[in-house]
Structure formats: structure tokens, C-alpha cells
Amino acid sequence: MEEVILYFAPHQDDEVLSMGIGILESTKLDDTHVILCTDGSKSSVRGVLNNNKICPHHFGIHRYELSEEEFILARDKEFYESCKHLGVKYENIHIYKNRTIDGELSIDKSRDIINSYLEKHPNAKVRTITPFGCESQHLDHKNLGLAALELYMEGKIENLEFFVEPYFIDEFKNINKDINLEVKTAEYNDILKAAMSYRVWNPKIGRYAVGYHSTRRYFKRFKKERLAYIHKVEKNLALS
Ligand SMILES: [Zn+2]
Numbered sequence: 366m367e368e369v370i371l372y373f374a375p376h377q378d379d380e381v382l383s384m385g386i387g388i389l390e391s392t393k394l395d396d397t398h399v400i401l402c403t404d405g406s407k408s409s410v411r412g413v414l415n416n417n418k419i420c421p422h423h424f425g426i427h428r429y430e431l432s433e434e435e436f437i438l439a440r441d442k443e444f445y446e447s448c449k450h451l452g453v454k455y456e457n458i459h460i461y462k463n464r465t466i467d468g469e470l471s472i473d474k475s476r477d478i479i480n481s482y483l484e485k486h487p488n489a490k491v492r493t494i495t496p497f498g499c500e501s502q503h504l505d506h507k508n509l510g511l512a513a514l515e516l517y518m519e520g521k522i523e524n525l526e527f528f529v530e531p532y533f534i535d536e537f538k539n540i541n542k543d544i545n546l547e548v549k550t551a552e553y554n555d556i557l558k559a560a561m562s563y564r565v566w567n568p569k570i571g572r573y574a575v576g577y578h579s580t581r582r583y584f585k586r587f588k589k590e591r592l593a594y595i596h597k598v599e600k601n602l603a604l605s
């Protein structure tokens with residue numbers, strides 16, 4: 366029987382950089398949903414796009430004054446295209462209707478978001494970013510992971526797996542020597558298209574390569590290595 370798998374992404378680009386290889390595999394087998402939890406509005410790239418400087422990523426000067434709404438829309442376009450290339454059906458790509466402002470994803474809000482999808486899919490498997498990341502981990506990532514962990518401990522989630530941000534894998538391993546990681550990879554061409562959605566530059570159609578301006582190093586490393594790091598948690602694990 367086809368199972369339901371719910372992937373919760375804090376921001377546009379987390380679905381591909383951290384979970385894309387898992388999503389790619391899931392979409393071949395199961396009813397796979399991706400849920401975006403914040404609006405991604407606070408990225409410094411919005412300012413960068415209007416800094417009057419020559420940009421090394423593309424020809425031209427950054428003179429693009431985007432309102433916050435236009436900027437969010439540009440990021441959502443990247444997210445939709447990425448999910449499409451990961452094999453997610455259009456109707457399974459979700460932007461949570463009351464998503465939070467970037468940087469304000471609390472544990473409580475994360476619980477609300479996860480719960481609302483568990484109501485529709487009670488036995489769904491849940492996948493999101495690990496809450497056990499290093500000090501540099503984005504608090505939105507950590508809180509989303511902590512919310513999933515709480516719901517798992519409470520028995521509301523039956524099957525939970527966490528993805529480690531691959532760009533923080535060395536830091537993660539240093540502080541979590543006891544956590545066993547499963548490593549997955551993907552064919553270059555499959556994952557490449559999804560990653561490249563964040564590099565599309567075409568201001569006429571509202572495409573500003575936000576992902577690439579933001580974390581070009583992460584994307585370069587990801588394209589080169591194509592690795593996902595996944596871990597489970599023991600139910601009896603004490604929360605520290
Ligand atoms: Zn993120």
C-alpha cells in the first residue's frame with residue numbers, strides 16, 4: 366500500500382539542500398508531500414539585489430528593488446520548481462496558509478503546522494530537519510525538529526526521521542558521536558535540476574536566483590557531493 370510521507374521544510378531551499386535526496390526517493394514509491402513552513406522573507410539577499418554592485422553570479426548590476434511580497438514570491442517560485450523536479454505532484458506541494466515570518470518559527474507554531482497535516486494524514490511518516498544541529502543551526506530549523514520530536518515522544522507521530530544539513534555535517538558529527546547516520550546519494554541529473562531551480566536568473570519573470578545568491582557555497586558543495594544524512598531517534602532518548 367502506498368504510504369504518506371510528509372516533509373516539513375523551514376525555508377525555500379531546505380527541501381533540496383537537506384532533504385532533496387530523500388524526497389527524490391520517496392516520490393518514486395510513496396504519496397509524498399512537502400510543506401513550506403515560513404515565508405523566507407528575511408534573507409539578506411533582498412538587500413543584495415538592490416546594492417548597486419556588479420554581481421559575480423550573472424551579468425549586470427544589482428538594481429532590483431523588490432517589495433517583501435515580491436521577494437517572497439520569487440522564493441516561492443524557486444521552491445515550487447525545485448519540488449517539481451524532485452517528483453512531488455503539484456497538489457502535494459504545500460505552502461502552509463498561516464506560515465510564519467522567516468525567523469519566527471517557534472516550537473508551538475511548528476507543532477500547529479505538523480498537527481494540521483497529521484489530521485489529514487494520521488499515519489503519515491514525518492521527515493524534517495534534525496534538532497540536534499550545531500550552534501550555527503538556524504533556530505527555525507531547530508524548532509521545527511524539536512516540535513516533531515515532541516510529537517513523536519507523545520506518540521502522535523509514529524515514524525520520524527531527521528535530516529542533517531549537509532553543510533553542517535562535520536559540526537554535527539563532532540557533537541553527536543552517538544547518533545548513527547544513514548547516508549544516501551542520488552544520480553547527478555535528477556538532483557541537479559532541483560538544485561538549479563535556485564539559480565534561475567530572469568527578472569522579467571520574477572526569477573532572481575535567491576537561493577544561489579544566498580548560499581552559493583552550500584549549493585556548490587551539494588552538487589559536488591550529493592549526500593543526505595539521515596537519523597532516527599530512540600523513543601526512550603532523554604531530551605537534553
Ligand atoms: Zn532554512
Ligand SMILES: [Zn+2]
Pocket residue numbers: 420421422423427578
Ligand atoms: Zn546577482
